[in-house]
Amino acid sequence: MITINQLSKVFQTNNASITAVDKLDLSINNGEIFGVIGYSGAGKSTFIRLINRLEEPSSGEVTIDDQTITALSKKQLRLSRQEIGMIFQHFNLLWSRTVRQNISFPLEIAGVAKAEREERVDELIRLVGLSGREDAYPSQLSGGQKQRVGIARALANRPKVLLCDEATSALDPETTDAILSLLVDINKQLGLTIILITHEMHVIQKICHRVAVMEQGAVVEEGNVVDVFSHPKQSVTKKFVEQVMGKPEEQATDETFMHHVEQGKVLRLHFVGETANQAVISQVAKQFKVDLNILHGNVKQTQAGAYGTLYVQITGEEVEITKAIDHIKSIAVEVEVKGHA
Amino acid sequence: MLNTLFPNVKWFDLVIATGETFYMTLIALVGTLILGIALGLLLYLTSKGNVWQNKGLNFIVATVVNVFRAIPFVILILLLFPFTDFLIGTLRGPNAALPALIIGSAPFYGRLVEIALREVDKGVIEAAKAMGAKTSTIIFKVLLKESTPALVSGLTVTAIALIGYTAVAGIIGAGGLGDYAYYYGFQRQASDVLFMCTVLIVIIVFVFQIIGDTITNKLDKR
Ligand SMILES: Nc1ncnc2c1ncn2[C@@H]1O[C@H](COP(=O)(O)OP(=O)(O)OP(=O)(O)O)[C@@H](O)[C@H]1O
Ligand SMILES: [Mg+2]
Numbered sequence: 001m002i003t004i005n006q007l008s009k010v011f012q013t014n015n016a017s018i019t020a021v022d023k024l025d026l027s028i029n030n031g032e033i034f035g036v037i038g039y040s041g042a043g044k045s046t047f048i049r050l051i052n053r054l055e056e057p058s059s060g061e062v063t064i065d066d067q068t069i070t071a072l073s074k075k076q077l078r079l080s081r082q083e084i085g086m087i088f089q090h091f092n093l094l095w096s097r098t099v100r101q102n103i104s105f106p107l108e109i110a111g112v113a114k115a116e117r118e119e120r121v122d123e124l125i126r127l128v129g130l131s132g133r134e135d136a137y138p139s140q141l142s143g144g145q146k147q148r149v150g151i152a153r154a155l156a157n158r159p160k161v162l163l164c165d166e167a168t169s170a171l172d173p174e175t176t177d178a179i180l181s182l183l184v185d186i187n188k189q190l191g192l193t194i195i196l197i198t199h200e201m202h203v204i205q206k207i208c209h210r211v212a213v214m215e216q217g218a219v220v221e222e223g224n225v226v227d228v229f230s231h232p233k234q235s236v237t238k239k240f241v242e243q244v245m246g247k248p249e250e251q252a253t254d255e256t257f258m259h260h261v262e263q264g265k266v267l268r269l270h271f272v273g274e275t276a277n278q279a280v281i282s283q284v285a286k287q288f289k290v291d292l293n294i295l296h297g298n299v300k301q302t303q304a305g306a307y308g309t310l311y312v313q314i315t316g317e318e319v320e321i322t323k324a325i326d327h328i329k330s331i332a333v334e335v336e337v338k339g340h341a
Numbered sequence: 342m343l344n345t346l347f348p349n350v351k352w353f354d355l356v357i358a359t360g361e362t363f364y365m366t367l368i369a370l371v372g373t374l375i376l377g378i379a380l381g382l383l384l385y386l387t388s389k390g391n392v393w394q395n396k397g398l399n400f401i402v403a404t405v406v407n408v409f410r411a412i413p414f415v416i417l418i419l420l421l422f423p424f425t426d427f428l429i430g431t432l433r434g435p436n437a438a439l440p441a442l443i444i445g446s447a448p449f450y451g452r453l454v455e456i457a458l459r460e461v462d463k464g465v466i467e468a469a470k471a472m473g474a475k476t477s478t479i480i481f482k483v484l485l486k487e488s489t490p491a492l493v494s495g496l497t498v499t500a501i502a503l504i505g506y507t508a509v510a511g512i513i514g515a516g517g518l519g520d521y522a523y524y525y526g527f528q529r530q531a532s533d534v535l536f537m538c539t540v541l542i543v544i545i546v547f548v549f550q551i552i553g554d555t556i557t558n559k560l561d562k563r
Contacts, residue, residue, distance in 0.1 A: 052471055081473035092468035095563050096487050105482070106472040137562040157472075 002028040002051070002161065002193065007060030008217075009046050020046040022217035023060070028210075030065075030160075033187050033194045033303065035204040035225070037240055038214030044197040047214070048165050051195065052084045053077055064161060082110050085154030089166035091146040093138040099125070099149050100134040106156040124152040128182060144175035151182065155190070162186070164196040168203060180207050184303070201243040202300075205229070209303050213237045226273035226304045244300055245308065264291075264315030267325065270334035271299055271306040280333060281312070288324040290316035311338070349531035358521035359541055361435045365507045365517055366545070369442035370500050376447035377499070378492070380406060381454020382480065392476050406448040414445050414506050418513055438507065438515035446503050453495030457488040490561040497553025501546050508542065518542050 009021040020043040028034045038044050049055040051062055053069060062069040064084070072080055093102050103124050107117045125134050128148040138146055147167060154162055164183070168176040184207050187194050198204060204211050204225060212222040213236055221228065221237045229245070232238045269280070285292050292312050299308035314321055328335050343352075380402065386392055387399035412420070418441040425440045426432055461484055469483045485492070511519025518538045526535035 054467060054471060078473040078475065081471060084471070086468070086471040088464060088468060090464055092462065092464035094465055094483065094487060096489065096560075105469075108482070109469075109472050109474045109478060139563050153468075153472075163471075 001030055001063075001065060002026075002195070003061070003063040004028075004051075005061040005063070007047075007050055007062060008058045009043075009050055009055060010058045019217055021050060021057075024217065024219055026212060026219055026222070028193060028195060030193050031187070031191050032209045033183070033196060033207050035208035035211040036195065036197050036214055037199060037201060037204055037211060039199060039236070042214040043217040044199075044214055045165055046217075048163050048195060048197050051161075051163060052081055052086060082106070082157045083159050084161050084163060085157070085159035086163040086165070087147065087150045087154050087167045089169050091138070091143075091150045091170075093146060093149055093153075095138050098135050098137055099130060099141070102138070102149050103152045103156055106153055110157050120156060121152075124156060127155070127186075128152045142175075143171050144178060147171065147175075147179050148182070151179075151186070155186065155192075158190075160193060162192055162194045164194065166197055166199070169198070169200070176203070177206070183207060201240040204240075205244050205300050205302050205307075207303060213240065224273075224304060225302050226307050229300075229302070229307050230272050245298060264313055265321060266295065266338040267312050267314055267328075268336040268338050269310045269312065269328065270336070271308055271310070272334070273302065273304040273307060280328060280331065281310075284324050284328060287327065288316070289320045290314050290324050347533040347537055349525070349529070349534050350537050351525075354521065354525070355537060355541070358516065358518045358538070359545075361515075362504065362507050362511075362517035362519070362542070362545060365435045365438055365442060365510070365515065366500060366503050366549075369439055369446065369503055369507075370496070372439065372443035373446045373450050373499055373503065374496060376443060377450030377454055378485070380447060380451030381458060382484075384451060384455040385458040385484075386480075392479070406451055409444065409448040410452070412445075414441070414509055415513075417441055417445050418510060433514045433516075435516045438510035438517075441510060442503060442506050445506055446499050449502065450495060450499040453499065454488075454492060457491035457495060458484050460491060461487045490557045490563075493553060493560060494557045497550060497557070500549045500553065504542065504546055504549065518545075 004024055004026040007021055007024045008019065011018045011020055022043075024047065036044055036047065046055055050057050051069070053062075057070055060070070064080075067080060069077070069080060094105065097105065100121055103121045104117050107120060112120070121134075125131055128151050130145065130148050130152065133141065133145060138149065141149070150167075162183075167183075168179050171179060180203065183194060183196070186192060196203070196208065208225050210223065211225050211228050212219045213228070213234065214220070215234070215236050221232070221234045228237060229241055232241045281292055281294070284290065292314055295311040295313055297308065297310035299306050299310055314324065316324075325335055325337070383402050384399065384406070387395045387402065409417075418438075421441045421444065422432060425437055428440055429437050431437050465487060466479060466483055469479050474483070507515065507517050508519030508522070511517045511521070512523045514520065518541055522535050522538035525531060526538060
């Protein structure tokens, strides 16, 4: 458990003082992927750097498990940092070292013996999928491969926590997806807590369990990803949700479907974090004597299942339709019957 | 054939002089490397935003470096006579030139080292800190290691300046090709000697340049 208590950071510049993080409170559970989203300048990077004290807090506390990070001496902090991995937007690899040597660096710092180091490095290279590239220099790697090295390096000392500051912001969409899946795998395999900073809502949607929205140094909204998606309260949050779901007015109104529907019924299925969702349509079509026709939909996959809305036209005998609707309802999908032809 | 073209050149003496020039350059280069890296590190680490940030110390080191760089080398040799006499016990010969050579070129190299260190990506230093690295690890395994190509190319430039300095020191009796050119070539108006010394110095400069460039290219993995 990571507890952040009234954490603040004030930067003193020549003519002003900037409060980058403002009395922030947060608690993050062990083993979860926690996302922090906010616009540029919201204080996200400052916040994540306060967690391992790359930035010294002006006030407040950070506690990881039972250790109060903010109270540690310099020497204790160095040891503690070995248990907190960090990955960066621009990878920050040592260009004079090969992949293998880069991954070995944190182990050298921790004083691990050579033979053990080599064994661990081989393991990590396999884990992040870099076999065959171990003797390349960073300049010979693609962005995605560099970030894989960054991840392997961050995991070398078997940390409890992984901090990611815009880890995919320098990558193209496909590479971003690959790196995000790697993070999910690692989270599942190693049970590691991941704190992830981003300004892209689809990153949150794809891999986070919980999310906090930051604005002007403070958390303005937090909760399970699906809850935040389905009921965004603050206007910033609404804007971020629109990044992924589109604007509400862009979603076609019910009437537009009606024009084309000549028989059967139109159903509005609302998914809020179901896990059995993908199969719903085909299952229903197989089990009941009905035909289903997808009219319109916007469903996104999150770590807690699907979220979004699907409009389907259902045709068949009235009895079968009723049975089908009951079945859909029974697997926890909200169903609304929008109209009859 | 050679003796008719270069009637005044004493080949054995020329070989000795070349050896002395190499000797002075190499030993002074080692001294310059050590002192220059120390100065460069001190300049870098005490500057704003770095581990030993210290305005006062940074100002003192920077001033010393600037003053020594401002003193013309010929004058520096003269100023250092008492110090050299105390340290080496003589004012003549290649060894007597070493203190002035090192003190003359270390501040110059120190600045080059400082520039090289500044080029090291701040993000990489930050990453090392985040891994729990000690300051000494950051200095040796990150700062110096990552800037090696720049440190070597800076050292090459310094070595070439040093070869020039050894020739100046030669005129005050340090030995080497400068000494030989001045006493046997210039003062005895033997242009063949002067010519031969020039050719050899140019060759030495080229050798250093080629070696330096080769090492720099080998090390540069960017
Ligand atoms: N070292 C510093 N000195 C002074 N001000 C700073 C410093 N670092 C950050 N700030 C200020 O603190 C505020 C928050 O910055 P921060 O980098 O944490 O934002 P961010 O949310 O990470 O933004 P981005 O998405 O652009 O990375 C900004 O107003 C920034 O100018
Ligand atoms: Mg940032």
